[in-house]
Amino acid sequence: MKPKVAIVAAGSGSGETGGAERFFLGLRDALQAIGLDVELLHIPSVEANFDTIEESYLRFYDLDLSAYDGVITSKAPSYAVRHPNHVCYLQHTMRVFYDMFETEFGEGSPGLNRQRALIHALDTAALKAPRTRKLFAIGEEVASRLRQYNGLDATVIRHPTNLTGLREGSFRHLFMPGRLHRWKRVDLAIEAMRYVKAPVELVISGAGEDAERFKALAAGDPRIRFTGWISDEDLLALYQDALAVLFVPQREDMGLITFEAFHAGKPVITTTDSGEPARFVEDGETGFVTAPDPVDIAARIDRFAADPALAEAMGRKGRQAAEQVTWEKVAVALATALELPFTPSAG
Structure with missing residues (x-):
């Protein structure tokens, strides 16, 4: 029987197809290609105000994922999940509380700064071992933020686009x-x-x-x-x-x-x-x-x-x-971190 893996995706539920949505589909397909049984779980995460943000953290924390052999999370606050075999492949934390805080709020009010501190504490607790078996980041930029704000190290693995049909034409x-x-x-x-x-x-x-x-x-x-x-x-x-x-x-x-x-x-x-x-x-x-x-x-x-x-x-x-950036490299790294058996492609 194939190992059963859940990809827990945090989203607004808007139905739009952007980079984050393509990411989840590409990751799912790549894990399936190396022989894992993968389910993509779309869980709402609303950032309308701080109350809804707190509710989103609790929503992921309360998820029952016991039916799965491994769990992969990415965007905030999906990594608040509880599972003994959890790997995070981090797209980003909530940037408005991180590197874009000053851009949006300047020095911030006392209330905003308390909120920012709470988000940092929640994220650090959720992302560090043993709650997260292994921490990956989609790029050096994300890994650098983790070191700066959370004091955590992550392994960087870039992933490609899954937009197909790209080809060269004229130069206009x-x-x-x-x-x-x-x-x-x-x-x-x-x-x-x-x-x-x-x-x-x-x-x-x-x-x-x-x-x-x-x-x-x-x-x-x-x-x-x-x-x-x-x-x-x-x-x-x-x-x-x-x-x-x-x-x-x-x-x-x-x-x-x-x-x-x-x-x-x-x-x-x-x-x-x-x-x-x-x-x-x-x-x-x-x-x-x-x-x-x-x-x-x-x-x-x-x-x-x-x-x-x-x-x-x-x-x-x-x-x-x-062409050196492939989904298979991502899938193999995550499956290895989860200690699940997989079958890499012959190529």
């Missing part, structure tokens, strides 16, 4: 996919376009709470186009014909956009404070890692616009780097 427009949220710094890309000399279009896809603000900032520049939410088919087409992919978030956990761009044979322009993308993009080889300054970003855009062959060559190197 700049492409910026993703959630339209202030932490993604779409405004920085819009500001950079004011300094771009080349007649190149910036296509921005996705939806989010800051969409209207970004559209207002871009008003009057005919080179900037917003598509709104798009299907995977349209997403693939925009990747396919991109000159380069612009990805300039603030301290991003992972950023599957980087891997998707590389698999489409496209270079990535990112910034030194963009977190994991800045660690994975090799400056001058697979894209550009520049200062988070609109003038500097514009200079890199103009360089690609003047030399599409350079973009093509960098994109080719990016694809080679992305």
Whole structure:
């Protein structure tokens, strides 16, 4: 009989398919591919206010997972579960109580700081041994935060995208996919376009709470186009014909956009404070890692616009780097940590 494993997924229940949702599906499929019986459990986690956040921690703590031989968690607060064979492959803690606290609240009120301290204490207790047999992180950015705020070490294993059909086409427009949220710094890309000399279009896809603000900032520049939410088919087409992919978030956990761009044979322009993308993009080889300054970003855009062959060559190197990141490596590491028998592929 195959070992039975639960992947406990914390989610808003919005039904949207983003990076987190693709992560859970990719992890499930990878574990099944090495011979495990995997069930993906979607458990609501509401972050509307601190009361609902506390309720979410309790919801996971109270889960009965005794029917499973092993449990894998990832996002906060799923790792509050209780199971003797629990491994966490951490996507992120609640960032608003961590590295983005000052960005959102400044010094914070006494009440907010008490809440922050409580979240840190809960997370540290839940993530350290023996409650968690082994702690993994999806990237160096997440592992660094764990060391800084929780005093915990994690093994880093990057995972790929499970968006299929990515391929190289022509090199026409700049492409910026993703959630339209202030932490993604779409405004920085819009500001950079004011300094771009080349007649190149910036296509921005996705939806989010800051969409209207970004559209207002871009008003009057005919080179900037917003598509709104798009299907995977349209997403693939925009990747396919991109000159380069612009990805300039603030301290991003992972950023599957980087891997998707590389698999489409496209270079990535990112910034030194963009977190994991800045660690994975090799400056001058697979894209550009520049200062988070609109003038500097514009200079890199103009360089690609003047030399599409350079973009093509960098994109080719990016694809080679992305191909080394596989779901099987992730699945084997997690199954080994759970001490469950598995069958790796012959390849």
